[in-house]
Amino acid sequence: MLFVLVLAFDTATPAVTAALHDGTRVLAESTTVDARRHGELLAPAIESVLTEAGASLREVTAVVAGAGPGPYTGLRVGLMTARALGSTLGIPAYGVCTLDALAYATGSSEPFVVVTDARRKELFWARYGDARTRLDGPRVARPHDVPGGLPIVGIRLYEEIIGAVTGPEHPSAGALAGLAAEQLAGLTPEQAAAAAGLPEGRIDSEEAAQGRAVLGPPAPIYLRRPDAQIPGAPKKVTA
């Protein structure tokens, strides 16, 4: 069996989470909930899971970042880190929808909906057939417009409108790494490269296309356009 060491992290929600996975199990995981300090917490969290697992960055075979959707400033920290690490270490970097990792962590075999905080009185949501199968979303919507009639997993917000929310509140990098490792195990190196958006990649089977649906390039899922009005006040903050 190929040596696998997946470094995964997610900064798309108030949680900053990082984990190391050897293809079979989570070797180390770190999670801190602090919505304002993603940029300060992520790199030290990566260092700490490596230290705890007794591993070096040089041994990592793939890096995976939660691709959101998420409030943008924090989201970009994880994706920028994944791209720069992938480029520096010469390994593929992937993005996985943050809601997919939350869904995977439930282990559920029944349909459900995942929600995370989109701020501005809105939620990000996606609907799943089971823990591994996204059927709809991700989308951004007001709480009233989140689909009803299904169990809801994720952030405890607007429960008076959407109903009781259960399961993990924040994504776990352990689940993210586990999901990615599971998908990677089913792909040839060419298929895995294709999923990361690398030029040497090739997709040639249905399973690979399915794996690719979960694993993509480390690109942000914003779901909203930048706020900007024409003409805005001229403002340049730096010298």
Added chain:
Amino acid sequence: MADQPIVLGIETSCDETGIGIVRGHTLLADTIASSMEEHARFGGVVPEVASRAHLDAMIPTVESALAKAGLRVTDIDAIAVTAGPGLAGALLVGVAAAKAYALGLGVPLYGVNHLAAHVAVDQLEHGPLPKPCLAMLVSGGHSSLLLVPDVAKEVISLGSTVDDAAGEAFDKVARVLGLPFPGGPHIDRAARDGSGTAIAFPRGKADDGTLDFSFSGLKTAVARYVEKNGGSLSLPDVAASFQEAVVDVLTRKALAACAKHDVHDLLIGGGVAANSRLRALAQERCDAAGVRLRVPRPGLCTDNGAMVAALGANLLEAGVAPSQLTIPADSSLPITTIHV
């Protein structure tokens, strides 16, 4: 010289993704991706648009800088990055990239002050900085007079704008005159056919004895003049007279600072340093006062990665301890904090 450390500098404080590579104080590469075109229709930089562009431009810009320098990423000995001041979300992308590069390569990280980097960049063109020297930084975001005993160790703020930055005044006046954003180059061009003495615009704080600036009153005076003389005004004269008022105050204050602190070297940096009239008048007044003037070429005056790499090289040279991986991006980092 071959044994001097190779520093990669990352700048993302506003709309420019700048990557510079230096070996000691020799410039090896200076690559820039700008999102200015995406902002122009908004009449100013939109922070979220800038941040999105930084994320996408970072890796290609680093790769192109490495290719220009003929280096592999593993040849880099240290990473320097703008930690502030600037747009918070934009800074954060650069700082995240810098930490990942430092972590991935196992090299030291230096989070540096954007303004001090504007001073340090001149070494790449004109050699070591005199100690002390006086620096005037003028751009869309800042108008600062700094006393610089040692750019790696001590920078003292002598004065700054109390309202608009010099470059901001150029942008606002350009809009009043119907010229595109960013306004500086357009006003400079229009002013060439006009007279700087045609209209007597006010010189805010020019003779108040401080080393602070004010451009808000000037901007309002121009707007009023244009309102009053709408049909009959000469655009070149308004541009030239406005520009003259700005550069008159800037150079007067800069020379006054040199005299007050007995400094004989003046450095001008920031985007407005590309203004041709500022360069000419500064040279004239420095010559008269026996002050040596240093102005980097325009490409090094505007925001770039080379300036960040240059300051990183100074910090390495001075034996300053590297930054921790916990450093924040600080949108209002004070100039007295050269590195974090």
